[in-house]
Amino acid sequence: MSDARTEILARVRAARPASAPPVPRDYRRDVPGIDVVEVLVDRLVDYRAGVHRATAASLADVLGGLLASSSTVVVPPGLPAPWIPGPVLRDSSDAPISVAALDEPGVTVVTGAAVAIAVTGTLILDAGPDQGRRVLSLVPDHHVCVVWTDQIAGGVPAALSRLPDPTRPLTLVSGPSATSDIELNRVEGVHGPRRLDVVIATR
Amino acid sequence: MSHGTGNIVALRPFPDAARLELDDAQLRANLRRATHTIRDKRLRVVGEVDDWEDLRRSGAAIKDDVLARLPELLEQFEESATRAGAVVHWARDAAEACDVVTRLVRETAAREVVKVKSMATQEIGLNEALAAVGIEATETDLAELIVQLAEDTPSHILVPAIHYNRSQIRDIFRSRMPGVAAGLTDDPPALAEAARTHLRAKFLSATVGVSGANFAIADTGTLVVVESEGNGRMCLTLPQTLISVVGIEKILPTFAELEVFLQLLPRSSTGERMNPYTSMWTGVTPGDGPQTTHVVLIDNGRTATLEDEVGRQALRCIRCSACLNVCPVYERVGGHAYGSVYPGPIGAILSPQMTGAGANKTLPYASTLCGACFDACPVRIDIPQVLVHLRQKGPKPAAERAAFRSLSWIMRDRRRYAAALRAARRGSAPLRGFGRLRRLPWPASAWTDSRDVPLPPKQTFREWWTKR
Ligand code: SF4
Numbered sequence: 001m002s003d004a005r006t007e008i009l010a011r012v013r014a015a016r017p018a019s020a021p022p023v024p025r026d027y028r029r030d031v032p033g034i035d036v037v038e039v040l041v042d043r044l045v046d047y048r049a050g051v052h053r054a055t056a057a058s059l060a061d062v063l064g065g066l067l068a069s070s071s072t073v074v075v076p077p078g079l080p081a082p083w084i085p086g087p088v089l090r091d092s093s094d095a096p097i098s099v100a101a102l103d104e105p106g107v108t109v110v111t112g113a114a115v116a117i118a119v120t121g122t123l124i125l126d127a128g129p130d131q132g133r134r135v136l137s138l139v140p141d142h143h144v145c146v147v148w149t150d151q152i153a154g155g156v157p158a159a160l161s162r163l164p165d166p167t168r169p170l171t172l173v174s175g176p177s178a179t180s181d182i183e184l185n186r187v188e189g190v191h192g193p194r195r196l197d198v199v200i201a202t203r
Numbered sequence: 204m205s206h207g208t209g210n211i212v213a214l215r216p217f218p219d220a221a222r223l224e225l226d227d228a229q230l231r232a233n234l235r236r237a238t239h240t241i242r243d244k245r246l247r248v249v250g251e252v253d254d255w256e257d258l259r260r261s262g263a264a265i266k267d268d269v270l271a272r273l274p275e276l277l278e279q280f281e282e283s284a285t286r287a288g289a290v291v292h293w294a295r296d297a298a299e300a301c302d303v304v305t306r307l308v309r310e311t312a313a314r315e316v317v318k319v320k321s322m323a324t325q326e327i328g329l330n331e332a333l334a335a336v337g338i339e340a341t342e343t344d345l346a347e348l349i350v351q352l353a354e355d356t357p358s359h360i361l362v363p364a365i366h367y368n369r370s371q372i373r374d375i376f377r378s379r380m381p382g383v384a385a386g387l388t389d390d391p392p393a394l395a396e397a398a399r400t401h402l403r404a405k406f407l408s409a410t411v412g413v414s415g416a417n418f419a420i421a422d423t424g425t426l427v428v429v430e431s432e433g434n435g436r437m438c439l440t441l442p443q444t445l446i447s448v449v450g451i452e453k454i455l456p457t458f459a460e461l462e463v464f465l466q467l468l469p470r471s472s473t474g475e476r477m478n479p480y481t482s483m484w485t486g487v488t489p490g491d492g493p494q495t496t497h498v499v500l501i502d503n504g505r506t507a508t509l510e511d512e513v514g515r516q517a518l519r520c521i522r523c524s525a526c527l528n529v530c531p532v533y534e535r536v537g538g539h540a541y542g543s544v545y546p547g548p549i550g551a552i553l554s555p556q557m558t559g560a561g562a563n564k565t566l567p568y569a570s571t572l573c574g575a576c577f578d579a580c581p582v583r584i585d586i587p588q589v590l591v592h593l594r595q596k597g598p599k600p601a602a603e604r605a606a607f608r609s610l611s612w613i614m615r616d617r618r619r620y621a622a623a624l625r626a627a628r629r630g631s632a633p634l635r636g637f638g639r640l641r642r643l644p645w646p647a648s649a650w651t652d653s654r655d656v657p658l659p660p661k662q663t664f665r666e667w668w669t670k671r
Contacts (some may be wrong), residue, residue, distance in 0.1 A: 004293040008451065009204070012273045017515065020271035023264040027257040027463065043476065049291075093490050099407055099441065120469075120477035133491045134440045134482075138433065157462035166458040167287060167423050169488050170480035172465075176635035179434035180473065181346035181362060182369050182391040183233075184240050190345065190395050191402070192433025192480065 031154035036118040043121025047175030050197035071106030078129020091132050102139035109140040116152045117159040122174040143193040149202050207504020207557035209297030209327045213542025217565040221540040237365045238528040244474025262467050266519035276421040276454045283424030287486025289496045296553040300501045301332035303523050306606035311444050313411040319435040320344035321415025323448040325544040343434035345398050352379040358538030360524035364416035412442035415447045422457045425485040429478050443495035452518040471523035504557030513592040517553045519582040524638050526576035552589040560597045567593035
């Protein structure tokens with residue numbers, strides 16, 4: 001008997017259709033005529049993320065306000081230092097922060113994002129220097145994500161085509177962790193961060 | 204052609220199972236409320252997308268293209284994933300897939316694995332196979348956990364515990380979840396918190412994660428998991444070793460095709476603009492996430508399904524469950540009656556094709572052919588067409604008679620009958636220009652299988668009379 005790989009490929013070759021008609025591509029590549037910032041804010045509010053506005057100049061103040069009640073602030077290796085004036089725990093590849101430390105009560109993580117999608121209210125993290133390892137935005141109870149207005153795309157196709165390298169680990173975040181498994185009641189904060197704050201900043 | 208095995212083979216014929224479930228009024232009430240809620244949400248968010256029909260057409264065509272190029276794309280996926288550091292395995296059927304995964308887990312010496320909800324691992328019966336060699340698999344999706352604690356089986360693709368209400372869930376947690384507070388209430392946030400606490404310790408200590416995948420991308424070797432609770436992210440990120448069981452039909456040619464499916468899937472499935480979390484990973488990333496990743500590509504009856512010219516469209520399915528939520532038969536009998544991990548309209552065409560017509564021979568009759576499933580399907584699977592086709596191919600009269608008896612209650616009640624007719628009109632709306640209808644709801648379908656009939660009237664006499 002041949003091995004599984006050879007046999008499955010042979011079966012598929014024998015069974016597949018001879019050809020398929022060309023793929024129509026009539027859907028929209030972008031969403032024309034929307035204010036991407038306003039739409040993103042609307043979607044974020046809809047799923048109950050905290051939404052805050054800032055400029056490059058006011059970003060540190062806005063973040064300071066959001067971090068006031070945190071016991072520890074964790075940041076990825078490349079998060080610009082001036083964003084957060086107070087003490088931070090900075091993750092690095094030489095000394096990665098342990099999962100146990102991230103799981104302590106009162107930990108907030110601050111990250112940037114690679115791209116955001118307005119119509120779905122989605123933040124895309126691609127493990128870039130200001131986003132870091134996936135675990136950083138997963139285990140702490142509170143995630144603060146800074147999105148620059150020029151990172152916001154209208155719809156899904158435009159956003160995905162902006163990613164520099166799809167083979168990096170990607171996390172798409174659309175709202176706080178949630179379940180609807182009990183009589184379809186939405187309950188937030190099941191396993192991911194219970195609180196998501198998004199700071200929309202203008203350069 | 205070799206057929207699939209595992210939890211897709213019904214142990215009881217559909218009519219017998221359906222009759223049992225029909226006696227359960229609580230089940231029917233839970234189901235009705237749930238399916239209608241998701242259905243309404245879905246309609247709202249689909250209505251927001253003005254190129255929805257274009258997306259559906261592209262989605263269907265991309266999947267058809269994949270089926271035509273499957274051997275090349277599978278080889279390309281294997282090559283890309285391997286280059287990125289993943290180890291790719293192949294499995295012909297459920298038993299072989301379980302053997303591969305069991306061996307991989309044993310090589311890590313782990314006694315426990317955490318699982319993110321996966322239809323493929325349910326299909327192959329992985330939890331049972333692992334248990335047989337002393338490895339405990341913990342389902343971490345809340346609904347899957349409920350079902351697992353209850354020693355039950357899932358009854359819906361998306362909401363596996365759809366058949367339980369909150370007080371039933373509280374009772375299951377109180378009696379089966381270790382360390383749960385005795386005073387646990389049936390408040391959904393309290394129940395979710397109990398599950399969070401129960402699972403948190405497992406996530407933080409687990410060394411092996413097991414997943415499925417919603418998509419596998421040939422050009423990059425990327426796997427994609429779409430979820431809501433973050434349990435998926437936990438399983439995909441924290442363990443050292445990650446084993447993903449993936450059906451060979453999950454391939455997409457390029458990363459760019461996700462632009463279609465990430466629009467179609469969440470809106471069709473949970474009725475959200477986007478699900479809370481989507482994770483994508485390609486092989487191994489040093490310093491981030493599992494440092495050993497395996498992909499097990501499974502056939503298990505998929506190539507048998509691919510062989511059938513009419514039936515192969517079932518392989519386009521992206522498991523959104525929209526067809527379940529609009530199905531008048533599913534709404535009454537629930538998922539268990541279908542006897543396979545794939546219930547509802549898609550299950551009625553997928554299971555008998557994967558297993559061969561002998562097993563599951565009554566499933567193609569588990570439908571009124573009202574057409575609502577086709578309208579809801581984001582990849583335009585013409586489920587009624589495949590049902591009729593399978594009925595013509597399959598062992599006919601006995602199965603038909605049995606199904607007839609079991610489903611006749613729909614027709615016995617005037618309200619149900621009216622609903623079925625309304626659904627039939629909705630289903631036929633796109634054909635209205637042609638003035639004839641190719642199929643009627645079952646049981647008249649036995650007749651329309653071989654001829655056209657006039658379209659159902661826009662109003663019934665009763666509706667007209669009530670409005671006067
Ligand atoms: S058949 Fe279509 S509607 Fe049903 S689960 Fe599959 S993709 Fe969704």
